[in-house]
Amino acid sequence: MKIIKVKDNSTRASDEFRAIPNITSSILDKNVSKLEETGIFVFPNSLKEQESITADQFILNKVGQEYRTSNIMGFLGYNEENLIIESRFSEGQQDYFFQYLIENVLKIPYVIDLNTIIDQDNKIIDLFIFIFPYYLKQAMRKGLFKQYTRNEYNNNNIKGTIDIQRHIKNNTPFIGNIAYSQREFSYDNYMLQLIRHTIEFIKKRKEGAGVLNSVRNEVKEIREVTTSYNHMDRNKIIVFNNKRPIRHAYYKEYRELQKLCLTILQRHKHYIGNGKEKIHGILFDGAWLWEEYIDTLVSTDFYHPKNKDGSGSQRLFSRHLGTKIGLVYPDFIGRNQENRIIADAKYKPIQNIANRDYLQVLAYMFRFDSKIGYYFYPNHKETRDEVLYLNQGISYERNVQMREDIKVTKLGLAIPKEVENYKDFSKKMKKAEKAFLAKI
Known part of the structure; x- marks a missing residue:
């Protein structure tokens, strides 16, 4: 396990990053907007969409023979490589100040210690679970995601395309029903099914009830519309969502939520290098985090x-x-x-x-x-x-x-x-x- 710790808004010699070459090459001189297809989550999401490029939006910049960090802090992992960017306002071995801001702004309790989280895959999953309510609320402010789905029926009220093979299989001898499928605009779609599976997964964990309590209204809505939910369909739903990432700009919050749900449900695959997204982590804009924390006080x-x-x-x-x-x-x-x-x-x-x-x-x-x-x-x-x-x-x-x-x-x-x-x-x-x- 290779771990490099740095402070935000600080400069370090480039040689000090030799132990984490994959992480360095993935983030050096790259704006956070280029992290879209990675397993990295950024707070706030809007950092990825701002048109004006500023120094604060870069994780690591090369300045001569040195690397400089910005206001971005958090942790990144790539197989055995790990980078922790702490707050410059913390002292000692533990970054309690950064933890305190996260706890008060995002309601992520200190049981998730960012300094030890990289040592345990299970704790990484815990951290992603604790940020799930934030992403769920952000997405559902746009309303429930609606998508065309193809549903299968077998009755005498035919409205779509007849399925000959299924009809012969299910309706022999003929008793009056017709097997057919119909394309419908529905809330019970692959995206909301993915959210439902994630909710049920979180619910079974020991901290699940507390995590979902803050979004109980949103959870209720999801459960009400995903009437075809079956826990045996989880793998099928994961595969389908991996193949069909949400692209529409209006639903960008749902794209982030989709990525988070897949990360949680696929669990260790992203963290031991078997998945396509080998780099993962959570990053925070320090200025945003401080401002939102002050808002909780005043x-x-x-x-x-x-x-x-x-x-x-x-x-x-x-x-x-x-x-x-x-x-x-x-x-x-x-x-x-x-x-x-x-x-x-x-x-x-x-x-x-x-x-x-x-x-x-x-x-x-x-x-x-x-x-x-x-x-x-x-x-x-x-x-x-x-x-x-x-x-x-x-x-x-x-x-x-x-x-x-x-x-x-x-x-x-x-x-x-x-x-x-x-x-x-x-x-x-x-x-x-x-x-x-x-x-x-």
Whole structure:
């Protein structure tokens, strides 16, 4: 077993990756959008579909004789090779901070330890099972997947194509029924059958009830429409879905779910090199994960527009004709209209918050009539909060002075350092969250 551990947003000598040549060649200088046909799952899914290519969308970049990681973190496996990309804000042997973000955003409990998961195929399956509810919800927001299916009947109400061989076999001597098949637009199709088989597979595992509890309404819908379900058909359904991946752009969420279901049901085949997708893993955009985590803390006091899925969009300008232009997505907009606050979640150290970050938040503050702004960042160095007051006047006239009525604060959430275990880390994080919220 070959394991390489690196931090996100860090640079390492290319020689250090010699032990994992297959993983390196699979991801080096490749955008996450090119991972479509692999066994790699990316959070959020929309990272794969963005038209603008940014450095944050690459897993590993070559810079001279060195390799540089980006905001992407998680784990990748290829036969005996393994790469773990940890959070730069964690210290020690265990990346408790990354685990804590995953637990709070995706509700994946710490029983799935990313640092030991690669040693046990069964634990890899557990991790994919825990992300199943997320993908199921994402897909079913588009409604139930509907597809043409060919169904077989044997009655006297003929509506389709007569099946001569089946008719002779089933209706001799003739008693009035006709064997025929009919092409129908149905919910009871190969995709929903695959989901149903995955649900039943998860249900039988010890953690199954807890996993499916968060999507019980979706599970109920799937069970109601897959009336032809038979557990003996699992292999046939797997083969059929492998041959017919969903291609329609509208159902891209179902394509991701289809891939996940096949990964779960085929289990070890992908991980010991027998399947066509030898590379596998789960990756997270650190900036997205941090932003969604902050939302779990401040959602009662802030609106949260989401540029990844296009919800809650705002416009900077309006024309006389009534059209609105200048699409923007502030991370957080305070709900208090009398004292509006604008906040930006930054997955970066305090010293890296500068320049364009300042212009962005000030533009949002001006647009929403706010005099208070915040940067929410992970504070792993016990750095003191920094309050910045807007200047007025210009240097040419030598009248620049500080305005105390408009300010922006770099507010860090302290990341515990010295901890005994994950339980201790989690306890200290809860304490840090209370101190963080008290300052807003």
